[in-house]
Amino acid sequence: MxxxxxxxxxxxxxxxxxxxxxxxxxxxxxxxxxxxxxxxxxxxxxxxxxxxxxxxxxxxxxxxxxxxxxxxxxxxxxxxxxxxxxxxxxxxSVKEVEGLDLKKFWSESFRVAALAKWFAERSTQVEPDMAFTAGLIHNIGRLLLHLAQPMRAQAIQTLIEEKGCSRSDAETERLGFTTPEAGQALLDMWKFPSELGLAVRQHKQPASFEDPSALAAVVNLACVVNASIRRGDDLATLQSKFPADIAELAGTSPDTIGNLDEALNMESGLDGLND
Incomplete structure (x- = not known):
């Protein structure tokens, strides 16, 4: 495909x-x-x-x-x-999506956006409003897949659950591309700033790219913290898992890891938009 x-x-x-x-x-x-x-x-x-x-x-x-x-x-x-x-x-922008809990999807996206902005405010390389927007749309390729090909989206979810493989591997096997790549293509079609599309494409593994995006690294850090919040990790657990190489790539200050308790308690304040 x-x-x-x-x-x-x-x-x-x-x-x-x-x-x-x-x-x-x-x-x-x-x-x-x-x-x-x-x-x-x-x-x-x-x-x-x-x-x-x-x-x-x-x-x-x-x-x-x-x-x-x-x-x-x-x-x-x-x-x-x-x-x-x-x-x-x-x-x-969408009212109903087959196979996707839209309220949960946007709630998670709001929190990643708020966290991305928080990290950008501690970075020498990333503009906070751009980071917020990148965090908000980091998963837009997955939304696109559920809208355009809901049965394929469900097949990918089944593959992840049955084989225990990563989403990227499952998407590549079933589609021939990943949803971050699809997200970049959609943002380029909309003529959004190219750095947004690049960040969406790279955010899962920014260090694996030859020319990594600092904006993608900020979104990656936001996703790491969001996953910790979702799991209910305490501060020590988050700090032990915090990727220092990605933090350096994001240009964040060295004391950021010491202030992660603030990020761990982050609320977007935007869930009212889902009502």
Whole structure:
């Protein structure tokens, strides 16, 4: 099977709002007019209502009710609002996926995004908003596979459970490619920044690539911590498993491993977008 066969099923691809695509495409542009983007968000009733509902939730703890996107920009800052818009737009891009618990999928993606941003804030090489977005979409190739080829997706899951093999090996055997490779192809088709596609493709084993991406390394660290949270690991267990070579590749500060208790207790604050 070819990746192109997935991408050609346009009626099954995630339906990402145009303003969200524009925002992601502008992540690398220091001259981007975010005021114009905020105005477009305000005109998208579904998107703005989801964001305002989340901003007014207990997680943000604002003393006054926020009633407009402009007000949210003032109170939260454009960087924080950007991440909310991107998370809201992407998580709302599909309503139902056969064989995939969509609420769990996005909850995990939200946490990986928050963790990736946390690591990027401790890195000399990675921009935090880019890291958040990369973490959010690191598994978008798997979502694409479930949307376009649900029976193949289920066959891969069965193979993993029966043989105990890795997902990458099962995908390669059944498809001839991996879902991170499919994810990169989808992001390239959407004309997202190339470094996002590269990070998605490399995030599982960034050190195995000839020219490894620091952004991919940050996402990999986020996935390591997320897996520890999922298993219920304590701090000592996480620290013992923490990949020092990937942390170096990510450009994180040496004291990061000593502060992993903060990451281990990370909550994205975005699960309200799933309601």
């Amino acid at each position: 070819e990746i192109q066969a997935l991408l050609e099923q346009t009626d099954r691809l995630p339906n990402v709002p145009e303003v969200v695509r524009q925002l992601i495409q502008q992540l690398n542009n220091p001259a981007a007019d975010y005021g114009e983007i905020a105005e477009k968000v305000g005109k998208d009733q579904t998107l703005s209502l989801k964001i305002l509902r989340l901003v007014n939730s207990a997680h943000f703890g604002l003393s006054n009710k926020v009633s407009s996107i402009d007000q949210a920009v003032v109170l939260l800052g454009m960087s924080r609002l950007k991440t909310l818009v991107i998370a809201s737009g992407l998580s709302g």
